[in-house]
Amino acid sequence: MTGTRRPPRQIINVGLSSFADAILHAGGMALHVDWRPPAEGDTALGKSLANLVNNPTVDQANQTAFNRYLNAQPQLESVGAAGALLPGMEDRMILHSGPPIEWQNMCGPMQGAIIGAAIFEGWAEDQNSAVRLLESGEVSLEPCHHHGAAGPMSGIISPSMPVWKVHNSDLGNHTFSNLNEDLGKVLRFGANSPDVIERLKWMQQTLAIVLNEALDELGPVELKPLMAQALHMGDEIHNRNAAATSLFIKKLIPAALRSAQDLESLSQAIEFMAGNDHFFLNLSMAACKSMLDAAHGVPHSSMVTAMARNGVDFGIRLSGCGGDWFTTPAPVVNGLYFPGYTIDDSAPDLGDSAITETAGIGGFAMAAAPAIVQFVGGTPADALACSKEMTYITLGRNHAFTLPVLNFVGTAAGIDARKVVDTGIAPIINTGIAHRDAGIGQIGAGITRAPLKCFSQAIDRLGETIES
Structure with missing residues (x-):
């Protein structure tokens, strides 16, 4: 008109x-x-994905795997020497974080930590003799994940080192992690000076004994309820473990006081744990691995059961793909750096601690821990957005781990590789940043994403297994 x-x-x-x-x-x-187009526009990958999406075989397998994860009940049982507890642990073997990698290809912090472990074990007198020993191939180097274990940063576990033993009372599987050494110049960042070795020996000869006798007195410790309470107190149980550590110490001390340990040893152990807010981290990793190992090995399942980094490669495992790793170069984290350091000083992403995100906490639970953004960057609104975004790539929610700020909804859990490739949304990870050189330690922290290429490889392989 x-x-x-x-x-x-x-x-x-x-x-x-x-x-x-x-x-x-x-x-x-x-x-x-x-x-964005599914599978990043890759036609062949898109066809593989199309065969897996809404596939009743995969859907049923995922339901089985996810239920095993939800039903897992990790209990802390004891502390003991890795060589006596870990399946397949040999006398001359050192375990490391991430996917398999050869000695000559390892990053500086991991090589430094393995050198320190060789000295701690008495296999070498100094760094030079340790390097010669490791170059000779006389010491086997294998991933922690291949032995039911997970370790932060370089993740080093040698036979004499004390480890936590966690039992899943639902399916009966056991998982392990080493004890947290605190921050600074520690073995997991590649430090191997005499004071580092001395601390490790004290942990072996005093701390581990105090902990084990306290656990003998206390009995099995249910870890999921403790972790759930910590989420309600401001932890995300990866880079923030202040509440979880406090809750664990509160539970442990009465039993420790009833044990037969001398007062000086008890005092040293309690003071060490109380001064290290990250002490619970290794326990949370063992608990998360317990839940995810329960879900692993379900044929045709696209559920991710491990994300891990060795400072060179980033790798994932799928429940339905057996022991296969799907790897791509590990990213360098653009995070918050401590004064005097920049991204140019950092090693690529490192450690098994992304097992927490794989289990639906850590970066997936940032909504519970607004204070974490002061450490890893971003804002409280970003933390909320991250927890919400992860619902698009997961199989469901874990209502054992609830987020108060989101009306106590369960955390997004059960990463589905199909959904990652379909949406292009990569799992988020809170991570510490190690200096590229051995022994300098942590130089920052940040938020990163798992590389999409790992998930594309996994979908290709899973598609092959379905077709066959």
């Missing part, structure tokens, strides 16, 4: 945001939809 004014056009933009930006800049109305 002549003289009738047309209503302003309302545009929905899909794809490149620059088109919507141009409309908004000109005063128009546009809603941008953040969409």
Whole structure:
């Protein structure tokens, strides 16, 4: 009709945001939809994905794996020497974090830590003799994950080192982790000086005995309820464990006082634990691995059961793909660096501690820990957004781990490799940052994402198993 004014056009933009930006800049109305083609536009990968999405065989396998994860009940049983407890642990073997890697290809912090372990075990007198021993191939180097274990940063476990023993009372599987040494110049960051070795020997000869006798007095400790309470107290149980550590010490001390340990040993052990807010981290890792190992090995399942980094490679494992690793170069984390350090000083991402995110806590539970953003970067709103975003790539929620700020909804859990490849949303991880050189230690922390290429490889392999 002549003289009738047309209503302003309302545009929905899909794809490149620059088109919507141009409309908004000109005063128009546009809603941008953040969409990208499935499988990043890879036709062959897209076909593999299409065969797996809404596939009843995969869906049923995922339900089985996810239920095993949900039903797992990790209990802390004891502390003992790795060589006596870990399955397949040999006399001359050292375990490390991440996927398999040869000595000559390892990053500086991992090599430094393995050198320290060789000296701690008495296999070498100094760094030079340790290097010669390791180059000779006389010491086997294998991933922690291959022996039911998980270790932070370099993740080093040698036969004489004390480890936590965690039992899943539902399926009966056992998992392990080493004891946390505190921050600073410690073995997991590649430090191997005499004071580091002396601390490790004290942990072996005093701390481990105090802990084990206290656990003998106390009995099995249910870890899921303790972790759930810590989430309600501001932890995300990866880079923030202040509440979890306090709760654990509170539970342990009365039993320790009833044990036969001398007062000096008890005092040293309690003071050490109380001064290390990260002490519970290794326990949370063993608990998470217990839950995920229960879900591993279900044929045709696309559920991710491990994400791990060795400072060179980032790798994942799928429940339905046996012992296979799917790897790509580990990213360098662009996070918050301590004064005097920059991204140029950092090693690529390192450690088994992403087992926490794989189990639905850590970065997936950042909504529970707004204070964590002061350590890893971002804002409390970012933390909320991360916890919400992870629901798009997971099989469900774990209602044992609830988030108060989101009306006590369960954390997103059970990463589905199909959904990661379909949406292009990569799992988020809170992580510490190690210096690229051995022994300097942690130089920052940040938020990173698992590389999508790992998940693409896994979907290709899972598609092959379905076809066969």
